[in-house]
Amino acid sequence: MRLQPLLRIVALRYRLLWARVRSRQGKIILFLCGYFLVLPVVIVLLAGGIGSGLAAIRTGRAELVAEIVLGSVYLEAILIAALLGIGSTPAFSDAALRRFPLSWLERLGARQGTAFLEPLWLFILALNLGVAVGFNVFLGTSSLWLAIPAAILLVMTNFMLARALSVLVEWITTRRGGALALMMAFVLFVGLMPFALALFGSAAWWQHGVRPVLLSILQLTPPFAAAGAMVGSSVLASFYGLFLLLGWLVLFAALLVLLEGLPPAARTVAGAEAVWNSPYDRIARAFGSELAPLVGKILRYYVRSPQLWMNYPGAAIFPILLSFQFSRHQSDPLAGFLVMLAMISVVGHMSMGAMTMNAFGFDGSGFRRYFLLPVSPSIVFRAVAIVPLLLGAALIPITLGLWAAFWRGHVDALMLAMLFCSGFAGMFLFQALGLWTSLLTPRAMGFKIKLGNKLSFAQNALLFAGIGFLLGLPIGLLILGSKTVLLYWWVLPLMMAAAACFYFGTLRAGARVFTERRERVLSIIERGY
Amino acid sequence: MTHAIEISHLAKHYGSVVAVEDLSLQVPAGCFFGFLGPNGAGKSTTIGCLTGLLDPTKGEVHLLGEAFKIDDCISLKRRIGVMPENLGLFEALYAHEFLAFQARMFGLDEPTTQRRVSELLEALELAGQGKKPLSEFSAGMRKRVAFAAAVIHSPEVLFLDEPFESIDPAGVAMLKQWLRHLVSEEKTVFITTHVLETVERLCDRVAIIKNRGALVWEGDITALASDGAIRVDGQEFRTLEELFLKLSGERYTGTLNWL
Numbered sequence: 001m002r003l004q005p006l007l008r009i010v011a012l013r014y015r016l017l018w019a020r021v022r023s024r025q026g027k028i029i030l031f032l033c034g035y036f037l038v039l040p041v042v043i044v045l046l047a048g049g050i051g052s053g054l055a056a057i058r059t060g061r062a063e064l065v066a067e068i069v070l071g072s073v074y075l076e077a078i079l080i081a082a083l084l085g086i087g088s089t090p091a092f093s094d095a096a097l098r099r100f101p102l103s104w105l106e107r108l109g110a111r112q113g114t115a116f117l118e119p120l121w122l123f124i125l126a127l128n129l130g131v132a133v134g135f136n137v138f139l140g141t142s143s144l145w146l147a148i149p150a151a152i153l154l155v156m157t158n159f160m161l162a163r164a165l166s167v168l169v170e171w172i173t174t175r176r177g178g179a180l181a182l183m184m185a186f187v188l189f190v191g192l193m194p195f196a197l198a199l200f201g202s203a204a205w206w207q208h209g210v211r212p213v214l215l216s217i218l219q220l221t222p223p224f225a226a227a228g229a230m231v232g233s234s235v236l237a238s239f240y241g242l243f244l245l246l247g248w249l250v251l252f253a254a255l256l257v258l259l260e261g262l263p264p265a266a267r268t269v270a271g272a273e274a275v276w277n278s279p280y281d282r283i284a285r286a287f288g289s290e291l292a293p294l295v296g297k298i299l300r301y302y303v304r305s306p307q308l309w310m311n312y313p314g315a316a317i318f319p320i321l322l323s324f325q326f327s328r329h330q331s332d333p334l335a336g337f338l339v340m341l342a343m344i345s346v347v348g349h350m351s352m353g354a355m356t357m358n359a360f361g362f363d364g365s366g367f368r369r370y371f372l373l374p375v376s377p378s379i380v381f382r383a384v385a386i387v388p389l390l391l392g393a394a395l396i397p398i399t400l401g402l403w404a405a406f407w408r409g410h411v412d413a414l415m416l417a418m419l420f421c422s423g424f425a426g427m428f429l430f431q432a433l434g435l436w437t438s439l440l441t442p443r444a445m446g447f448k449i450k451l452g453n454k455l456s457f458a459q460n461a462l463l464f465a466g467i468g469f470l471l472g473l474p475i476g477l478l479i480l481g482s483k484t485v486l487l488y489w490w491v492l493p494l495m496m497a498a499a500a501c502f503y504f505g506t507l508r509a510g511a512r513v514f515t516e517r518r519e520r521v522l523s524i525i526e527r528g529y
Numbered sequence: 530m531t532h533a534i535e536i537s538h539l540a541k542h543y544g545s546v547v548a549v550e551d552l553s554l555q556v557p558a559g560c561f562f563g564f565l566g567p568n569g570a571g572k573s574t575t576i577g578c579l580t581g582l583l584d585p586t587k588g589e590v591h592l593l594g595e596a597f598k599i600d601d602c603i604s605l606k607r608r609i610g611v612m613p614e615n616l617g618l619f620e621a622l623y624a625h626e627f628l629a630f631q632a633r634m635f636g637l638d639e640p641t642t643q644r645r646v647s648e649l650l651e652a653l654e655l656a657g658q659g660k661k662p663l664s665e666f667s668a669g670m671r672k673r674v675a676f677a678a679a680v681i682h683s684p685e686v687l688f689l690d691e692p693f694e695s696i697d698p699a700g701v702a703m704l705k706q707w708l709r710h711l712v713s714e715e716k717t718v719f720i721t722t723h724v725l726e727t728v729e730r731l732c733d734r735v736a737i738i739k740n741r742g743a744l745v746w747e748g749d750i751t752a753l754a755s756d757g758a759i760r761v762d763g764q765e766f767r768t769l770e771e772l773f774l775k776l777s778g779e780r781y782t783g784t785l786n787w788l
Contacts, residue, residue, distance in 0.1 A: 274625035274650075274659050276643055293633035297619060297626075304662075305620050366619035371582045373634045374606035441787075447621045447664065479609060519543075519583060 001105045009100075009110035010117060013091040017448040051134070062135060066227035067218075069131055074158050074223040077124045081162035087120030088166040089454075094260075108257070116159050119227040125155040146238040150229035153245040155212045157222040160252035167259040174264060179309035222248045287386065290375065294383035301362060302387055305447065307353030312391075315351030316399040318345030319470075320406065326474050334482035337415055340403055341422050341485070342473035346466050348392030348427025349398050349434065353462050354445070356388040356434035360521055367525050371518055378511035385435055385507055392431065396423035414489055421492035426469070428499035432506040433462050437511050443524045531594065533558040533686050533717035534579065539588035539742070541574050548574040549742030552588070556734070559715040561708065563722070563732035563750075567777050570743035572721040573614045579719075580611045593685060603638050607635055610684030612692055616675040620664035624655050624674050627663060628681055635682035649677040652703070666697040676704060680711075687711060689720040693727060705731060729753045729769040737776050745776045 055065050057098065081088040088112040097107040132147035172178040218224050222245055229241025280303070284296035302308050327335035345442055350355065360367050370380045400419050404411060441456035477485055514521075534556035541549040541620050556562045577583035579590055581602050590597040619627055625646050632642040650656045653673040663671060672695050678756040679687060687708075694702050707781050708718050708731065722728060728735060729750065736747040750759060750769060758765045759772070766772040774780075 118539075274623070274647070276625075276629075289633075293630045297622065297630050300626065301619070362621075364620055365613075365615035365617050367616065368582055368613055369617040369619070372580055372605045372606070372611050372613065372617065374636070375634065376603065423544050522582075 001109055002101070002144075003423055005100070005102055005106055006110050006113060007321055009092065009097070009102075010113050013114045013117075016091070037244060063227055063231045066131060066135060066231045067224050070128065070154065070194025070223035070227050072219075073124060073127050074154070077120065077158050078162045078165065080120060081159075082165040082169060084339055087118035088115065088162050090115040107436045112159075112163065112256075115163065116156075121159050124158060125152065128154050128226070129154075142330070143238070146232075146235070148243060148244065150226045150238070150242055153242065153249060154226035157245060157248045157252055160249060160256055161222075164252055164256040164259055167256065168263075171259065171262050171264075173306045173310065179306045181273065183314045184317075187314055187321065190318070190321060190399070220244060226391055253376045266519060283390075283458055286353040287383075290379055291383050291386070292508050294375075294380060294491075295386060298383055298387040299390075301447070302352070302355060302391060305353065305355060305362070307355060308351075308391070311353045312351045312395065315347050316395055316402060319347060319399060320403045322470075322474075323403065324406070326478075330478060332478065332482050333409060334415075334486075335478060336407060336409055337419075338477040338480075338482055338485060339474040340400075340407075341419055342477050343470060344396065344399060344419055344423040344470050345473065346430065347423060348389075348396055349430030350466050350470070351395050352388045352431075352434075354455055354459065354463075356431055357437045357462050358443055358445055358455060359384045359388075359435065359438035361438070361525060362447045363525065364444070364447070366527055377515040377518070379436075381511040381514045382507060384430070384438075385510075389427070392427045393424070396420065396427065399423075414486070418486075418489055421496040425492065425496040425499040428461070428496070428503040430466060432499070432503040433465075435506050435510050437462055439510055439517060439521070442521050442524050532556060532591070533560070533593055534562075534719060535591040536575075536579070537589050538573065539578060539590065540586045541571075541578055541583060541742075542586045547712045547741050549578070550785065552742040552744060554736055554744060556717060556719060558593075558717055559712060560717055560734055561712045562717065562719045563728040563735040564738070565688040565723075565725070565728065565735060565773060565777075566738040566742075570738045570740060570777075571575065573690055575742060576611075576688050576719075576721065576736075577614070580609065580613070580688055581606055582611075582613065607682070608685045610679040610682065610687045612679040612687075612689045616662045616671055618663045618675060618678075619672060621662055623660055623662060624650060624658050627674060628677055632681045637682060645681055649681060653677055653700075659744075660778040669697055669700060671695050673700060679778070680707070684715045684716070686719065689718065691722055692720055693722055693724055701727075701749065704752045710712070725769045725773055735769065737773060739776075739778050746772070749770060 027227060080086050091114040092111055094107055094111060099108055102110065125512070128151035129148065131429065132144070132151040134148055136144050169182060172182050203264045220229070225241045225244035225248070227241070229238045229245065232238040232241055280296045281292070284292040284294075284299060287295045319340065323336050323339040326339040332338065346420070363370075397420075400416070403419075404416070437456065437459045441458040443454055443456050443459065445454055532555045534554070536552055536554045539552040540547070541547055552571070552575060564572055564575070574583065578585045579592070579597070581597070581599055584599045593608055595605055597605055604776055607754060619630070622630065628646040628649060629642050632645060633639075637645065647656070648656075655670060655673060655677075655678070658666070658670075666674065672692070676689070676692060679689065692704060696704065705727070708720075712718055712733075720728070720732070734748065735750050737745050739745050746761060748759070748761070752759050753767070753769055756767075758767045760766075761772060761776070764775070766775070
């Protein structure tokens, strides 16, 4: 494998990144600031590692502290990369690299190299290096010449595993029902996790001799192997850790190559008869002849999107599970209700995936057709807004019905009304914001995309605002307590009315912006700038 | 003579970039009109301005005798058909769904939509692709679908941006036959293409533009189809290619020794 072409591809990736940024006014400064910010963040992460070293001194259990820190970082990186798609997508596809005179191995290296040099992995590397340096400086453990390679190898295995999982998830979701199955598995995993942890912590579990077996298995995992290499009692122990890491690296790389070679699912049913009067058309007809074809088209886009199948069931079940988990060990008897009151506010938005935040980005060159049609752009904009509202609104009563079926505490009509108001207020608010991000900061997006985060800054901000709501609002309501919340029940209908006003105001104002910005949006969607 | 398309002093600027500047042109009704020019001359931008996709910076456009204004052109849009550059397909739809969408948007009722979609798919050899999203169609098949979408509502003026590229010879022959039929029915066809032989055989009139939409020649070319010649500025041209190369501007004539 030649290193020079590989480095050229990596440089090209950064040049393209730069080119994309420089084409927009004011973004240059943002780009520079963003990259200059990396330095302080790296310093903070290094300090985190040094902090771990200090913690190890205080507790006197260096290897255990290293194992916990490295293990947590390892798992978090996998979750961020494999689930949120950050730092797990190569900048170039294999097909794109075939244009250049590169061997298979060089293409593989270039693709993984461009993904590996994403900021996420640099942060993880900084943290791992921090642990290695921190332990060496404060405890004098191992040699830096062994600890630093261990930190580098650890982040490489971490990256390879995250990539392999991303590819696996991507592959599963291309199979029929795969996205749904995957989401259900994830929900079950999250739902059962607290019970598993409770079992893990119980004394009976340990008394049956599970601990030594479990620990001996854990010792073989990459973060524990790296901890062994960094804090190992002897040079031999450190070499053993390094050897294990190398083994994992080879294994994960082989797994990645194997998974990337899996044949794509055949989604085509050639020879099938054309279906007229499908359920999409029947639903769309309810919106009148002018809107019906557009609603039918957009409904098809949503329902055929793997994103919807991944998010929709999870958006219903996840809040219910979290409401039961959050409310455990709470003194307030209506804690479950309070948590659900918060959670339901994001159901109508989070269930749609990225599509509501980037409504036109999935149309590709089809976007230009909206302006060739003999309808006013405001009709198109209304149709674009109606469909996610319809799908999101349908999920709110389903979620509440499921919650009510399992909820064992008190619930009355007022509480149910509050839940509905919360659900619709959140849906109106977030979907209106989604319409604005779709108009003002669109991004070209492949329709089949399931993973990978290609959203714009504003779209990401909206996404994380939703996640923040999901996590922060329940805590806020629990602090207020059920008595206060029930006393001020009337705030919720007011919030819903305000959110609805904002939404309908967005429909009016957004239609004008849609017309005015069409050439800009078209340029971004078709050319990427 | 009535004009299907009248453009006067059309200009389109993208910020400081001038794509088209002061283009004036008239296309008679029932004419097969070729709109030619080198790459980047402003052909697609002009079509964008004529079809409601782009908002002209200056100038006026009249289609079928009516002023075409971007904010008030819905009734006129129903009377034109467009096959845009990049085709403008909704990739996640199946072919019949996409064509039915297009037909319904242009006001066709359901029975007519189903009949025309089935007939078009059959004629364009796209039948039997029931559950295949357009994203999985070949380039030629996608072009056929885009063509079908442009004609499904029987437009009076048809705009085709590079219609023949990527389509196999049999498909091209069929499209040519359909286009000739449209023109024989007094409908107007406005095409841009780089295949000059095709233009020579099909078109009645041609306009050649250069940089920024500057019109360098416009005239009747029917003589070329019958092996005749046309005279431009006292010079005789037997093929459209000769004329195009002469009028479309200076070009590099050197050789690349290393090639």
